[in-house]
Amino acid sequence: MTTGTTKTTGQAPLIETESQFCAFFDDPRWALAIVRATVLEAAHPQIGAALADNSTFTTHPWRRLRNTFLSMRRMFDTDPAVREREAARLNRLHTRMSGSDSRGRGYDAMDRGARAWVVATLFESAVTMCRLSGQPLDQDTMERLYAEYRAFLSALDGDAGALPEGLNDFWRYYDRMVQDELENTEAARVILYRLFDHLPAPALLEGAPTLWAAGRAVVGPLLGTITVASLPDAYRRKAGLPEVPGAPALMQGAYLTAGLARFLPAGWINAEAIIETLSLRPDSDDPRARTVAALRTRIKRAAALVRLLTPVDDHAGPAQASAAGEDRRPARAFFHQVLDQTGDGYLDWPDLAAMARELATRLDLDEPEETRLYEAFAAWWRELQSALDSDGDGRVSAEEYAVGVPSLAGPALIRVAEVLFDATDKDGSGAIDADEYRTLFRTAFHRDLTTSDGAYGRSAFVGDFLSFMSGRRTNAPYDPLLADA
Incomplete structure (x- = not known):
């Protein structure tokens, strides 16, 4: 090596x-x-x-x-x-x-x-x-x-x-x-x-x-x-x-x-702008979100026409469920949409490593913060394996997860939330400000997450993260963090 x-x-x-x-x-x-x-x-x-x-x-x-x-x-x-x-x-x-x-x-x-x-x-x-x-x-x-x-x-x-x-x-x-x-x-x-x-x-x-x-x-x-x-x-x-x-x-x-x-004027095609636009959500504070919102309106109109011609099952996705105000998604849905990052039908270490990798990428972490985040996720995986792997095959199935879902919010998950908070709080102020929030979630503060001083405190962050990662309830900023395609 x-x-x-x-x-x-x-x-x-x-x-x-x-x-x-x-x-x-x-x-x-x-x-x-x-x-x-x-x-x-x-x-x-x-x-x-x-x-x-x-x-x-x-x-x-x-x-x-x-x-x-x-x-x-x-x-x-x-x-x-x-x-x-x-x-x-x-x-x-x-x-x-x-x-x-x-x-x-x-x-x-x-x-x-x-x-x-x-x-x-x-x-x-x-x-x-x-x-x-x-x-x-x-x-x-x-x-x-x-x-x-x-x-x-x-x-x-x-x-x-x-x-x-x-x-x-x-x-x-x-x-x-x-x-x-x-x-x-x-x-x-x-x-x-x-x-x-x-x-x-x-x-x-x-x-x-x-x-x-x-x-x-x-x-x-x-x-x-x-x-x-x-x-x-x-x-x-x-x-x-x-x-x-x-x-x-x-x-x-x-x-x-x-x-x-090649015959188009220079600058007409910008791959980075296209990729960023595809990633924007309608609730984003990015100025391009207005264009996205207009596109989505037109797309929905076209979709309505297509639905009349070619009916297809139209199941609501996680973002739609959240928008509709549902407080909690079924355990199996959370398992497949959030926890099973690799899509193999099981929860094991590569899934949690993928979460750590995405979070470290978003926050652009260097050492030792990156290793600290991976170690926290590794400890959470050991805790999950001990609590949920009932058949001892070294991984957690959707069935095992559904049975043991109350066991998810243990000390190791709390540690993951704390490490993630520290990594996001770049200036060490003890609270996540608007710029730090945007770096992690790629959008501005949501009204329900802001406080009187315009910051996101440790206890509120940890509580929201635990509620989301234990599958207790949907959460608008955390869903796209780990569930977006």
């Missing part, structure tokens, strides 16, 4: 004035390419096992997208201090992920070969993206782009030795990996056949489940077909992926259409 030390002395800058990689950030083609790269990553046995055990990409894909985009922005920032800090954060995150797959083979998220493959898939998918959209990169541009990706790996691992130094050697390495190392993993199958079909609505579209379901029923299979058609032939044969008539033409058309965005 590597130490994750970042070497900067004597290295060329990671970001040049005209970075080819940064030019892709706001390119619509990148959305197709990143899905393709993710499938190839998941097909690696170690990465696939780590994703299956630890990732929230199936249950909270929009949150994962937002965090990944933010991380990539930081890793390719022009300020070396920003890059080094983010590299250190990623290494701490990956150090906490290790285990065994279903065949008993060990995996380690800090494995240098696996990390190199992640970078390799991003580079190769970028090259393929340009080729499929009729704008192939010339040799010099490919070499500059490859150098940027190797520098990215160097920032994480301390050097880029796990990837070949030259571009010609890279293609031999890539072909060998596809032919000899990749497998038809569970994680790859989930992305191709489950994620698109069950993709939850982003916050913007939560109020229109019928419209979202109708659109997803059409777009989901198309995205899956396009992604499969874009994968290397050798992997498609090995994984037994279907050959759909017309799929290559559909794929080519999708990339060519996305490539037309």
